[in-house]
Amino acid sequence: MSTSKTPRSGVGGQPVAAPGPRVHRRRGGDGIPALAFLTPSIVTFLVFVLAPTVGVLVLSFYDWNLLSDGTFVGLDNFDRLVHDDRLLGVYGSTTYMALAILAVNVVAGLLLAVLLESRMPAWLRGFFRLSFLFPFVVSASAVALIWRFLLNKDLGLVNYLLGLLHVDRIDWLGSSAFAPVSVIIVSSWKTIGFSILVYIAGLQSIPPQLKEAAIVDGANAWTRFWRITFPLLSPTIFFLVVINTINSFQIFAEPRVLTQGGPGDASRTIVEYLYDRAFGDFDLGYASAIGITFTLVLIVLTAIQFRLSRRWTYYE
Amino acid sequence: MNIPFRKVALVIATAAMTATALVGCSSDKDAKSGDQSLEIAYWNYGPAAESGNKATADAFMAAHAGVNVTLTPVTGENWGTYYANVATLIASGKHPDLMVISGEGAQFVHANKLVVPINKYIDKDPEAKTLLADIAPGLIDGFKVKGDIVTLTYGWNDMVVYYNTDVFKKAGVDPPKADWTWDDFKATAKKLTADTNGDGKPDQYGFTWASNEIFPGIMPWVANAGGNLTSDDVCSATADTPQVNKAVSFLRGLITDGIAPAPMPMSDVFTRFQNGQIAMFGAGRWPIGTFVPAGFKAFDIQLYPKGDTYKTVFGGAGYPILKSSKNPDLAWEYQKFTLSDAIEQQYVGTPDKPGDSIPSRRSVAQTISKVGVPPANSDLFYNSIDKYPTLVPYPAPAKYSTFESTVLRHLQLIFAGEASVSDGLKNMQGELSSIVTC
Numbered sequence: 001m002s003t004s005k006t007p008r009s010g011v012g013g014q015p016v017a018a019p020g021p022r023v024h025r026r027r028g029g030d031g032i033p034a035l036a037f038l039t040p041s042i043v044t045f046l047v048f049v050l051a052p053t054v055g056v057l058v059l060s061f062y063d064w065n066l067l068s069d070g071t072f073v074g075l076d077n078f079d080r081l082v083h084d085d086r087l088l089g090v091y092g093s094t095t096y097m098a099l100a101i102l103a104v105n106v107v108a109g110l111l112l113a114v115l116l117e118s119r120m121p122a123w124l125r126g127f128f129r130l131s132f133l134f135p136f137v138v139s140a141s142a143v144a145l146i147w148r149f150l151l152n153k154d155l156g157l158v159n160y161l162l163g164l165l166h167v168d169r170i171d172w173l174g175s176s177a178f179a180p181v182s183v184i185i186v187s188s189w190k191t192i193g194f195s196i197l198v199y200i201a202g203l204q205s206i207p208p209q210l211k212e213a214a215i216v217d218g219a220n221a222w223t224r225f226w227r228i229t230f231p232l233l234s235p236t237i238f239f240l241v242v243i244n245t246i247n248s249f250q251i252f253a254e255p256r257v258l259t260q261g262g263p264g265d266a267s268r269t270i271v272e273y274l275y276d277r278a279f280g281d282f283d284l285g286y287a288s289a290i291g292i293t294f295t296l297v298l299i300v301l302t303a304i305q306f307r308l309s310r311r312w313t314y315y316e
Numbered sequence: 317m318n319i320p321f322r323k324v325a326l327v328i329a330t331a332a333m334t335a336t337a338l339v340g341c342s343s344d345k346d347a348k349s350g351d352q353s354l355e356i357a358y359w360n361y362g363p364a365a366e367s368g369n370k371a372t373a374d375a376f377m378a379a380h381a382g383v384n385v386t387l388t389p390v391t392g393e394n395w396g397t398y399y400a401n402v403a404t405l406i407a408s409g410k411h412p413d414l415m416v417i418s419g420e421g422a423q424f425v426h427a428n429k430l431v432v433p434i435n436k437y438i439d440k441d442p443e444a445k446t447l448l449a450d451i452a453p454g455l456i457d458g459f460k461v462k463g464d465i466v467t468l469t470y471g472w473n474d475m476v477v478y479y480n481t482d483v484f485k486k487a488g489v490d491p492p493k494a495d496w497t498w499d500d501f502k503a504t505a506k507k508l509t510a511d512t513n514g515d516g517k518p519d520q521y522g523f524t525w526a527s528n529e530i531f532p533g534i535m536p537w538v539a540n541a542g543g544n545l546t547s548d549d550v551c552s553a554t555a556d557t558p559q560v561n562k563a564v565s566f567l568r569g570l571i572t573d574g575i576a577p578a579p580m581p582m583s584d585v586f587t588r589f590q591n592g593q594i595a596m597f598g599a600g601r602w603p604i605g606t607f608v609p610a611g612f613k614a615f616d617i618q619l620y621p622k623g624d625t626y627k628t629v630f631g632g633a634g635y636p637i638l639k640s641s642k643n644p645d646l647a648w649e650y651q652k653f654t655l656s657d658a659i660e661q662q663y664v665g666t667p668d669k670p671g672d673s674i675p676s677r678r679s680v681a682q683t684i685s686k687v688g689v690p691p692a693n694s695d696l697f698y699n700s701i702d703k704y705p706t707l708v709p710y711p712a713p714a715k716y717s718t719f720e721s722t723v724l725r726h727l728q729l730i731f732a733g734e735a736s737v738s739d740g741l742k743n744m745q746g747e748l749s750s751i752v753t754c
Binding site: 149152153155163169174175176260261263264265280282 | 401515732
């Protein structure tokens with residue numbers, strides 16, 4: 001079948017577009033209402049996103065303590081980053097906790113979502129879904145306060161239960177080895193519900209006939225997962241990797257309430273460190289420099305993820 | 317161009333909504349009426365702060381016709397973050413006439429030239445002299461920076477040991493006496509430590525202290541060891557002295573001996589104390605404001621045990637006049653008013669709803685026990701500053717928030733057993749040397 005590329009002539013010899021998908025043509029009077037509808041969003045973006053971002057960028061070149069007049073210091077604040085003895089350690093603890101939280105969300109989230117999509121009574125499925133999602137909608141500080149009580153070394157319920165299994169008391173919140181683990185556990189427990197929810201949506205969008213065909217062809221559950229489920233779910237996994245990376249690098253409330261970042265800096269995150277420099281030391285310029293560089297780190301990380309995703313994501 | 321009326325109406329409505337939203341975000345600089353107005357920033361740490369400040373402001377307006385007082389509640393997880401948020405408020409263009417500060421903030425507001433010293437008001441106001449005669453000198457000295465008196469203090473707290481009387485009775489231990497020593501204290505705490513559920517490990521401890529504050533944390537022990545964390549002029553750190561080492565070693569010993577659990581934040585201590593898991597802890601008067609309304613009255617207080625010396629560790633709060641005030645004279649009247657009988661009586665409270673700090677005026681504070689506000693030993697609150705030597709200065713450099721977080725960060729490692737006391741304090745001193753300066 002061939003199609004003509006020559007436009008048909010209409011009245012007055014004007015070319016007539018070939019029939020195709022309906023295209024909404026912009027009518028002359030839509031501009032002002034469109035602008036009016038967009039104005040709140042544009043204003044919100046300008047006031048609450050763009051202006052603070054530009055402000056932080058400008059501040060990073062100043063020495064300012066909120067109360068005095070700022071002094072322009074050029075790149076001094078960025079130079080201080082290099083000589084800050086604690087910064088690298090805080091980046092290290094942040095990365096450790098963020099990667100662990102990311103792994104739990106992406107791997108355990110997938111496992112739990114697949115389990116929740118397996119055959120079970122509807123009420124039980126509903127119960128589990130609600131149970132996993134509930135922590136996600138509760139305030140992070142409130143959750144951390146309760147966990148702090150549970151994880152207390154000498155008087156907490158967790159160690160009491162472990163004691164019944166003849167496990168020695170673990171200093172969940174006070175030791176350098178376990179404080180970050182506590183943050184990972186609490187943060188993952190809180191956020192995994194979101195990952196499960198997204199995974200379930202992804203799993204439900206996979207056409208069932210593909211799995212049915214694979215079963216007919218004799219593929220076992222493992223093969224079906226790797227050959228059908230995983231490839232078709234890869235865009236969802238990629239989305240969760242990106243979102244969870246950004247979110248887990250930004251955790252604040254959990255370490256703040258659970259461990260105050262300690263002991264030492266063992267469970268301190270970069271956002272917490274930035275906050276302390278800004279509102280503990282009143283060193284707004286240096287805090288801004290930390291914020292700018294941290295944003296760049298996240299942008300680079302995300303860009304790398306996008307580049308690598310080409311190798312393993314599959315789009316229909 | 318023919319634009320339908322419906323669209324025009326839509327545009328106008330949307331624009332109006334946007335404008336309304338923006339107006340809502342704008343400054344409220346017109347909120348004040350006339351010259352007779354005051355704006356006061358206070359730390360809104362809870363309902364008591366809100367109701368207390370509102371009651372004071374209402375009473376002031378009732379007593380001063382035509383004066384309008386606007387209260388600005390400011391949030392903060394502790395005094396340090398509260399100061400940061402007030403600084404943000406000022407940076408955003410607000411100009412409060414007064415702000416509530418604690419003793420920890422005196423150096424901060426003075427160093428940043430935020431306050432009007434009240435020395436000249438005190439000199440020329442006879443009413444002020446009468447007030448001062450009724451206030452313990454230590455409370456005035458606590459707010460003196462380089463000769464400048466930053467504010468009169470309306471309420472204060474000293475560090476005392478709270479003990480759970482039910483736990484003491486159950487263990488057959490006599491209540492502590494004011495002259496007890498560190499050895500007495502340790503022996504008492506040991507008797508109160510118990511394994512109540514028979515799993516072979518203690519689940520009731522003799523003592524603990526707040527991990528998130530130094531005021532009710534290590535300071536009373538450091539003071540009674542004869543030390544301090546800063547020099548007298550608060551210009552240099554003294555965190556690695558033998559006295560500080562002795563105090564911190566004593567506390568760490570309580571943990572390693574199994575008499576004290578791993579330190580926890582103060583709010584957790586409150587709960588553990590009420591349910592009997594902790595027999596003793598240290599704090600000011602503020603826990604009473606939580607315990608009594610919750611129906612918990614099985615407690616009393618005693619002075620901290622004596623080490624090489626005894627010194628009362630205390631801190632007050634006041635309403636300094638800010639330099640941004642347009643009505644400093646009226647602000648001074650307000651500051652004085654916070655020490656009037658009626659307002660000071662609020663801090664006494666009632667047997668069911670006690671105040672959460674000690675009134676600064678001796679004559680009012682002495683009514684606490686008379687009106688039956690728990691605990692039984694309430695007279696000790698004021699006596700501790702009137703009859704015992706005090707720790708002056710309270711170690712609160714201008715960068716107090718950084719100072720406190722640095723001290724706490726190193727203490728975490730020491731109390732977790734991850735740094736020796738000597739090494740931990742040496743590292744602490746190293747960092748503090750650039751934070752505690754003049």
